[in-house]
Amino acid sequence: MDVVFKAQRVITSAGEGARTIGVRGGEIVAVEPYEAELDAARTVELGSDVVLLPGLVDTHVHVNDPGRSEWEGFETATRAAAAGGITTIVDMPLNSLPPTVDIQSLEVKRKAAHGRVHVDVGFWGGAIPGNEAELRGLHDAGVFGFKCFLLHSGVDEFPPLDADALERVLRQLGGFDAQMIVHAEDSEAIERAPRAYGGRYASFLRSRPRGAENVAIAQVIELARWTGTRAHILHLSSSDALPMIASARRDGVRLTVETCPHYLNFVAEEIDDGATQFKCCPPIREAANREQLWRGLADGTIDSVVSDHSPCSPELKRLDTGDFGTAWGGVSGLQLGLPAVWTQARQRGFALTDVVRWMAENTAAQAGMRRKGHIALGYDADFCVFAPDEAFVVDGQSLRHRHPVTAYHGRPLAGVVRGTWLRGTEVTGDQPHGTLLSNGAC
Known part of the structure; x- marks a missing residue:
């Protein structure tokens, strides 16, 4: 061997x-x-102070490369992933230029990533108005599914689908059993909510009410029920939606759900005014909501935990003015997901086996990866060496992603990644040896 x-x-x-x-x-x-x-x-x-975990699979990462590589980039993102025990990421189709909405843009992205990735990388395709004819080709070219928004995405080149378009696309994807992953916030509910402005976090929270998530999730559930197509709810923030999600799954709706470490760690009551590093959409909500999300993980209503790493250049966070109305929305936490989740999970009586299920096994299954997420015969030899009882305080300057801005700066966390191995080779950050993945081939 x-x-x-x-x-x-x-x-x-x-x-x-x-x-x-x-x-x-x-x-x-x-x-x-x-x-x-x-x-x-x-x-x-390995010593008794560390645990050998399967390499984590993060299916929600915005690499922003090419086109906005000054925000992140494949080299920095995959180094950060490896430093956090992640051996596979799936890159989102937007914030890069061009967005991944046709075969040509997929090839541009693959060319940008080729030879520069320190972990394995797959790609989501995008579903936007007018690209329905491109979806089957993108699927055959290897994307793991398709992402859509139900409201403005934050970038004009990736517009949202309305209800009729979403139903048409779901029916089309059902024909070749592809998956739709949905940013579920309702555009009308957001338009009718108060506008976010200034430095008060409470103002921003009111601008993205739970109801906007709840209405959109209900719409996705019913369209998935009618069409029979696989649907996945991205970055669940509103715990109000958990009962209808559980009900839909009992009814046989093909639905999976993720949440993120920042929703499981932070609470609105503790976010300082002007702290725009915490701005994300949907937003970090109240403490009681956080505890309900943990219950959703405990009972299996929520399947997985992923980073939704959405970085930008520091000036776009408006840290100088602290204006939540104009700051870019996204939390940078790719490297910190495992210790962030473990810190909170262990306090609630969960075990590392639970964390592995949420962050490796279920994420790999959701993306259809048959050789990732387990330490078992025939699987890729992807490993994370994790010291669960060691602690550290986050220093943004020491993180591997491109910019030091992170909501976790100064936060004490439990658990240190001591090493990461990709297909039996240790990832050092010096020589990239990750591969570009296609659906059905990993």
Whole structure:
């Protein structure tokens, strides 16, 4: 074998236990008791203070490359991902120029990423008005599904779908069993809400009410019910929607749901006025709402936790004025998702097996990746070496993403990523050896 890992704590589908893991050709070919002796060119023995996790799969990352690479970029984003124990990301179709809405733009994006990625990278396609004829071609070219907005996306080149267009696209995607992932906020509800302005976080929160999410999610549920197409709710922030999501799934609607570490960590009551690094859409809500989201994870109504890493250049955050009305909405936290979730999860009695389910197993399954998210025979040898009892205080300047702006700066977190391995090779950040993924091939 190429490399053997011996660890007293390994997370597999059977739970946590001592294991010896053998790797050949980038694939897991042996999962044996800890005492097993396997011949290999290299043996990595891990101490009892760390846990060997499957590499995390983050299916919601805005790399913004090409076109807005001054906001992030493939090199910096994938270095940050690896530093956070993430071995696979799926890049969102917007904020790059051009957006990924046809085969030509997909090829432009792949060319921008080629030879520059430190983890494996897949791509979502976009569904916008007028590109229905492009969707099957994009699917056949390898995108993992299609993203749409139900209100203005924040960039003019990625306009939203109205209800009729959404139904047409869902019916089309159902014909080749592709998935629609939806930014679910209702445009009319947002238009009727008070406008966000100035430095008060409470003003921004009123501008993105829970009702806007609830109405949009209800619409997606019914269209998914009528069409039978797979639908996925992005970055759930409103806990009010959990009962109807659970009801729809009991009825057999093909629906999955994600939330994000910032909704599980931060609460509106503690966000200072002018702290625009916390601005995101939908917004971080109140403490009681946060606890309901945790209950949604506990009972399985929420499937997964992903970063929604949405960085920008610092001046766009308007940190100088603290104006929530004009600041770019997005939290930069790609590298910090695992410790951020673990910090809160352990306080509520969850185990690392739960975190792995939310951030590796279920995210891989949602994207249709059959070789990612598990430490098991036949899977890619993607690993995260995690010290769950070690703590640190976040220093934005030390993070690997392009700009030091993050809502987590100064926050104490539990759990440190000691190392990341992609298909049996350690990711050091020096030489990129990630690959570009296509649906059905990973």
